[in-house]
Amino acid sequence: MIIDGKQAAADLRVALAIEVKKLKESKGITPSLTVILVGKDPASQVYVRNKAKQTIEVGMISNEIRLPDTTSQEELLNQLSVLNNDNSVHGILVQLPLPKHIDESVVIAAINPEKDVDGFHAMNSGRLLNGEDGALVPCTPQGCIILAKQHLGDDLSGKHAVVIGRSNIVGKPVALLLLQENCTVTIAHSRTKNLAQVCQQADILVAAVGRAEFVKADWVKKGATVIDVGINRIENTETGKAKLVGDVDFTAVNDVCGAITPVPGGVGPMTIACLLKNTLEAARRQSANL
């Protein structure tokens, strides 16, 4: 079975649009997201455009701040300070990667955690680690769990989940979310020995590696649920044009597994939908006392 992330994301946006309308009617508040883009990275420009379009589609306010790649770290921090103190801004996202002269960790730490809709601030990752309420959870990992549940239902308890990758953006938070769902979780990474045998244990296999078609069919247990986070651009040998593939050898693995997310059309569309979900959540919390 192929898990349709495009459809799941569209369904989530419909549900969010209803909730946005309710918040407007009950409190007169329209959730608003401000995205800061520094420089002209082509992939980032596409992401930012898509984010803005979908933010508006669900009835939220979208603001974009585009800064030249000569922007200093101090200027960016000053800009963040203005947004942190602006009550009409509920969500702030700084598009990564930033130009090399700017320290991403300093910038992330400067975002008000209540507005940190990417969920990368240490306050939010700490809350997630502790299982506390109120964490804004990184978007791609949230999308992975929603898609796994599409196939397996809401109860993931007791399943063995293997996550390949330990980044702060995907691998670690998705592992923590799977733990919260009562899975038995193994985190595999670049130094893991016998990776194929580790992956063969998985009822749920999450690949977040960044290597095209890395996970092979004989690594996958029959009937497993495979969530492919990877986005890799390779050359299509037939047409000579670029095409996107995941971290999983899709065609071969699809014959073995129980369900798999495709690339494109799997985890990718869920990331923006979950960003909108976080923006709504942030707006709700910030207006709770109004």
Ligand code: NAD
């Ligand atoms: P990253 O480079 O920060 O982390 C990659 C991880 O893979 C590392 O933790 C590393 O230990 C592990 N790894 C590398 N080589 C390995 C090997 N040979 N064996 C086992 N593990 C190995 O990448 P990331 O930011 O976590 O992203 C991973 C992939 O997911 C990339 O392709 C990225 O483009 C994609 N991504 C997609 C979305 C989305 O919206 N779908 C969002 C974020 C990232």
